Amino acid sequence: MSPYRPNPFFSTTNTFFVPSVGDKVDNAVAQAKALGQDAQSRASELAGKADNKFQDAKEAVKVTAEDAAGAPQGIDLYSRFALAGALGCAVTHGALTPVDVVKTRIQLEPEVYNKGMVGGFRQIIANEGAGALLTGFGPTAVGYAIQGAFKFGGYEFWKKKAIDVLGVDKARENRQAVYLGASAIAEFFADIALCPLEATRIRLVSQPSFATGLASGFLRIAREEGPAAFYAGFGPILFKQVPYTMAKFAVFEVASEKILQATGKSKDSLTSGQSTGLNLSAGLIAGMAAAVISQPADTLLSKINKTKGAPGQSTTSRLVQMAGQLGVSGLFTGMSARLVMIGTLTAGQFLIYGDIKKALNATGGVEIAAIPK
Template identity: 70%
Template sequence: MASYMNKFVGAAYPVHSPIENILPKPEPTGVDLYSRFFLAGALCCSITHGALTPVDVVKTRIQLEPTVYNKGMIGGFRQIIQNEGPAALLTGFGPTFAGYFLQGGFKFGGYELFKKLIVDQIGMEKAREYRMPVYLGASALAEFFADIALCPLEATRIRLVSQPTFANGLLGGFARIAREEGLLGFYAGFGPILFKQVPYNMAKFATMEVVLEKALHFTNRTKESLSGSEATAYNLGSGLIAGFAAAIISQPADTLLSKINKTKALPGETTGGRLVKFSKELGITGLFTGLTTRLVMVGTITAFQFAIYGGIKKSLNATKSTEISK
């Protein structure tokens, strides 16, 4: 018993040598490092997407019912509050937070991992020369795995937003889809979500890297020379531009994803066939319905994601990501 207590107390209240407080702590590497990237990405995405749930509710309604919600973003807010009450703006918060926690971890952590793996394969010199393909390849691979985690929760969120009486929250909606439609119900939108998210993520990370590199070059600064507040400002500005680019590129797929998840497929319908059908019905104008709202949403989300991600990485001492910018 005494031995057990000594081990317990020693582990809980270790006595450190004074020199330990002077020497720098070793920086994390390997699994430890990339798990910190995962946590930082999970937190930054779940916080930002969760906070903007009301904007996403309005955007989804505009996409799915453009003849009803035809008064823009502010008008959409007013319509929903007037017809359903303020609480309706938080519809889908549960699956949004949970889904983007998982997706954010795989997205950001995966991007850091795949970027390093690619650099290890081709060498730093070639990676710097062909850094755009490296950014695009790493972000595409990361997003593929992130979407496997996100898709069931995104399907639940869209069903809750598009059909307010479908279920009471995340668990009820998730259970109903599982019971009535099975695994295919969760992954009916997997093709469209890849079609939307992979180009989105490629544009997001590649634009961020390029804009940040140009901004640092223009001001004759390096990442290492930036103070905490300066790094946040650079990340916010670069992230905002990256968000705009990503929103425009992925808008048609975002609209199609909302349409596919709103209703069940007819007997014999394939996902590809439904995509073609909805595209013809909507036309170019319809595919870009709600773009203004989405620019606000995605631009804001992306800017704050990169700012929060950088801050959390620093607090976790996970600053040694693979850098290939010139």
């Protein structure tokens, strides 16, 4: 029988380290406290940041509300747009009356006035005196003041209506359609007001002996031909003015947007001089595009207001007959003169309109152009 040897595994000389449950609990509590303190610190930091942001937002809302309270709204705002548009159109069209007289003569009597713009000026001054260049100034200034009020004020109004219906994001995505639609509707109503005065102006320019001025010319047409005579050119004036105005506003908006994108600046960040340059540049581009688009109808409008139609002949048949007689080249007679006139006129209109809007504090509205913020 072999002697007993105790198993070393169970020997009392072997010692095992067994962490106590109490130590584990103490460590866990310490870690939890540390995590709790860290979380509390982070929560306090986030709360402070949130409070700062809330205060900033509160202040921004306060400033916005104060600005809104002092800015014109509703009919007050749109009447200011209309006034700015009226002044812009009256000043520019009135100042360019001599150019318009020469242009109209070239269109109506190309066989006589066939020496270009400068030659036309010389012919009129030599034959009728310098005062003849201001023929039709009265109906031009008054008529285009009324039209400018409806055109610019109406454009702002209908553009805002479209934005309200579509929403800002959808309107921005479809901004070209908004520009074109708003300008077309505005011009339709503007032409209703313009047509009688434009008919009187053309009659005075084409027949200098017809009357001595706006009032006498207007009354003579009404007396001899009836009120319907004032709207004999309504079809062609719509045909001319609606595409013209659609191109004018849409191209101006696009040109302004592209110029701002190229410079990386927003409208609000522009200096006074930069704003002037923007309006002039975009306005000139818009005016030249609009002049080309509306040239054929402008020629027809001058022709149809020069003479009476045959008894029973409709305006449409007269227009078709005239267009056939003139041909493409005839419809674009006086194009160079009109490019100069409309390009300059449109640039001046947007310049004056923008400056007067600022002076009248009529800068409210929603911006839908894709321009830098």
